[in-house]
Amino acid sequence: xxxxxxxxxxxxxxxxxxxxxxxxxxxxxxxxxxxxxxxxxxxxxxxxxxxxxxxxxxxxxxxxxxxxxxxxxxxxxxxxxxxxxxxxxxxxxxxxxxxxxxxxxxxxxxxxxxxxxxxxxxxxxxxxxxxxxxxxxxxxxxxxxxxxxxxxxxxxxxxxxxxxxxxxxxxxxxxxxxxxxxxxxxxxxxxxxxxxxxxxxxxxxxxxxxxxxxxxxxxxxxxxxxxxxxxxxxxxxxxxxxxxxxxxxxxxxxxxxxxxxxxxxxxxxxxxxxxxxxxxxxxxxxxxxxxxxxxxxxxxxxxxxx
Amino acid sequence: xxxxxxxxxxxxxxxxxxxxxxxxxxxxxxxxxxxxxxxxxxxxxxxxxxxxxxxxxxxxxxxxxxxxxxxxxxxxxxxxxxxxxxxxxxxxxxxxxxxxxxxxxxxxxxxxxxxxxxxxxxxxxxxxxxxxxxxxxxxxxxxxxxxxxxxxxxxxxxxxxxxxxxxxxxxxxxxxxxxxxxxxxxxxxxxxxxxxxxxxxxxxxxxxxxxxxxxxxxxxxx
Numbered sequence: 001x002x003x004x005x006x007x008x009x010x011x012x013x014x015x016x017x018x019x020x021x022x023x024x025x026x027x028x029x030x031x032x033x034x035x036x037x038x039x040x041x042x043x044x045x046x047x048x049x050x051x052x053x054x055x056x057x058x059x060x061x062x063x064x065x066x067x068x069x070x071x072x073x074x075x076x077x078x079x080x081x082x083x084x085x086x087x088x089x090x091x092x093x094x095x096x097x098x099x100x101x102x103x104x105x106x107x108x109x110x111x112x113x114x115x116x117x118x119x120x121x122x123x124x125x126x127x128x129x130x131x132x133x134x135x136x137x138x139x140x141x142x143x144x145x146x147x148x149x150x151x152x153x154x155x156x157x158x159x160x161x162x163x164x165x166x167x168x169x170x171x172x173x174x175x176x177x178x179x180x181x182x183x184x185x186x187x188x189x190x191x192x193x194x195x196x197x198x199x200x201x202x203x204x205x206x207x208x209x210x211x212x213x214x215x216x217x218x219x220x221x222x223x224x225x226x227x228x229x230x231x232x233x234x235x236x237x238x239x240x241x242x243x244x245x246x247x248x249x250x251x252x253x254x255x256x257x258x259x260x261x262x263x264x265x266x267x268x269x270x271x272x273x274x275x276x277x278x279x280x281x282x283x284x285x286x287x288x289x290x291x292x293x294x295x296x297x298x299x300x301x302x303x304x305x306x
Numbered sequence: 307x308x309x310x311x312x313x314x315x316x317x318x319x320x321x322x323x324x325x326x327x328x329x330x331x332x333x334x335x336x337x338x339x340x341x342x343x344x345x346x347x348x349x350x351x352x353x354x355x356x357x358x359x360x361x362x363x364x365x366x367x368x369x370x371x372x373x374x375x376x377x378x379x380x381x382x383x384x385x386x387x388x389x390x391x392x393x394x395x396x397x398x399x400x401x402x403x404x405x406x407x408x409x410x411x412x413x414x415x416x417x418x419x420x421x422x423x424x425x426x427x428x429x430x431x432x433x434x435x436x437x438x439x440x441x442x443x444x445x446x447x448x449x450x451x452x453x454x455x456x457x458x459x460x461x462x463x464x465x466x467x468x469x470x471x472x473x474x475x476x477x478x479x480x481x482x483x484x485x486x487x488x489x490x491x492x493x494x495x496x497x498x499x500x501x502x503x504x505x506x507x508x509x510x511x512x513x514x515x516x517x518x519x520x521x522x523x524x525x526x527x528x
Contacts, residue, residue: 108469108477126465127463127464163471164466164473165470168485175465175504234468235476
């Protein structure tokens with residue numbers, strides 16, 4: 001069984017982390033980042049041209065990780081590929097041994113370094129989840145043609161409990177679950193109260209019984225970073241109190257405070273019914289993941305097959 | 307209607323520069339409504355070009371005419387009698403107008419003076435906004451009269467992405483989130499249940515299947 005799925009099914013609190021591929025063709029860059037996460041997490045997400053900036057393909061980076069004994073989660077956005085390319089890449093990923101796929105819309109192309117690119121969006125993320133599920137479970141592609149061998153992947157989707165309108169956020173989660181998502185990784189949580197409200201709505205619709213929800217966290221390195229994320233990054237909800245807490249400590253100690261806050265959030269998440277794990281997105285700060293995992297009481301990770 | 311904006315004057319001057327006798331041709335339909343290619347704009351552009359030619363000491367004939375519709379053959383053929391007087395037509399029609407005129411007068415270069423923009427509506431004086439992509443399979447009923455293909459930056463059919471905040475789109479805070487608008491309207495009609503189902507992938511063959519799309523109605527043919 002797939003390792004992430006195995007951990008989640010066993011009822012243990014899962015830990016995933018994220019690696020951004022390099023802006024170049026160097027395989028060492030991604031392997032070096034992954035090495036920092038070795039045995040600290042159950043699976044490693046590899047982002048797909050995040051913020052619409054051109055990087056090494058997520059599929060290639062995942063293949064490198066797989067060859068080196070890691071369990072990658074292939075992030076795939078619908079921004080850059082139509083349904084032909086998406087389905088083809090799902091088959092290719094499975095053939096390369098990639099066992100987890102996270103289906104996403106993707107940051108809009110206007111944010112990145114190719115703002116003149118066409119945004120494909122032939123499928124949306126929910127339709128994409130459904131397509132992958134059909135491929136895996138019913139062994140067919142869109143339109144009904146049969147596959148010679150289905151891609152046996154664990155299907156993930158994202159959720160942003162902090163986007164508006166709040167009432168519809170859970171409807172969207174329900175649609176992702178109905179489409180076939182096995183697990184959900186959420187947007188970074190800084191506003192735990194709002195997240196709790198969203199989880200409560202999810203439980204009311206029995207969604208937590210049908211899908212594993214991993215709460216997303218990103219340690220803040222500084223008050224400056226917090227400010228940037230609060231005001232400049234789409235879909236982010238950083239309450240004033242979070243910013244104030246970081247600003248309240250001298251700049252040299254802000255990174256440590258950020259880690260502390262991240263650990264506290266994870267401890268908070270562990271207490272929320274229906275939360276199955278945490279997804280740590282330490283942006284260009286992979287070196288700190290091990291420490292966060294330890295301090296949050298999540299180490300050591302269960303080994304494969306146990 | 308089809309909206310358009312005028313090309314930069316330098317680009318227009320460059321493209322008509324090889325020709326001595328130019329007809330500046332307006333269109334009194336959509337592009338008149340969006341103040342880009344109607345009789346008034348055609349007159350102003352022709353005058354501007356005449357003045358520029360004079361200042362540059364060029365001997366050219368630039369005249370103007372505005373058709374009711376450049377995209378309809380019955381109107382275009384009205385130029386049969388005068389077209390021989392020109393080496394080129396500078397069209398202030400939309401892309402369809404330019405091509406319709408070129409189809410009827412294949413010997414003549416028909417040069418566009420406008421950039422055709424989108425299918426949209428006049429929201430206010432001097433303000434036009436895109437509202438339709440002409441997909442060939444209207445879904446407005448399901449979305450409370452707001453088209454997510456035209457108005458959501460990611461063309462999402464199953465609800466807002468994570469970037470919707472305070473009713474605004476992540477792409478630009480000036481842009482209203484189409485999905486916020488859809489949800490507000492469906493709540494008003496007590497029809498939120500329409501959004502519970504998963505909308506399947508769009509059939510784009512109705513928009514870009516095999517070459518240019520055609521509508522053939524035998525009942526309208528004579």
